[in-house]
Amino acid sequence: MYAIVEIAGQQFKVEKDQKVFVHRLQTEEGKKVAFDNVLLVADGDNVTVGAPAIGGAQVSAKVLKHLKGDKVIVFKKKRRKGYRVKNGHRQSLTEIQIEGIVASGAKPAKAEKTAPKKETKKAEPKAAAPKAEAKPAKKEEATQDLSKMTVAELKEMAKAKGVSGISSMKKADLIAALS
Incomplete structure (x- = not known):
């Protein structure tokens, strides 16, 4: 039986009693950890694939223990420029031993921590007469808001409306085109 599991941002194919070197985990030596992000579980011919x-x-x-990996030399050079940089890097690693794979029946730890979301009430629609009065005021506000917007935001709005030639337009031309 094996599983493909995501540990510290990387995917590993693991089996029971296997030792794996992963990126540094924030767990003390000797402690047990559980990984819920299991992408695939295979038991003989029975293969279960998650989505995701x-x-x-x-x-x-x-x-098992925290350690550092082998030194990796990073050498950068640009020919004929006199530029040479040599750096070394040792990755912080954690050695873990897989103790068991549970295909189903485990409770996800994330589900217990999340609190129920509060429902927000939607505003009730207003009468038709106030909407008709509010439209001219919104147009005036829209022109004022356009003057406060950046050129990039104006160009995005113009592109969404299908205005052509916006790449060479100035701010005043964009405001006129959108009004």
Whole structure:
């Protein structure tokens, strides 16, 4: 039985009792961790693929130790310019041992932490007469708002309305075209 699980931003194919080096985890040595983002679980011929993750699937592991990876030399050079830079890098890693793969039945930890969302009430529609009066005021406000907008925002609005030749227009021309 194996699973493909996302750990610290990377995907790993893991099996039970396998040791894996992953990016540094914020867990102390000797502690157990569980990964809920399981993308695929295969048990013989039975393969379960998530969309994108399998609900209820979980991979449990134990943190063995924190360490640094091998040194990688980063050398940059531009020929005939006298530019040379040499840097070294050692990645911080965590060694974990996979203790078990649960295909289903695990409770997702994220579901417990989320609180129920409050519903917002929608505003009731107003009578038809006030809407008719409000339209001329909105046009005046719209022209004032256009003068406060940046040229980039005006160009986006003009592009959405299908105005041609906006790349060479100035702010005043864009406001006139949109009004």
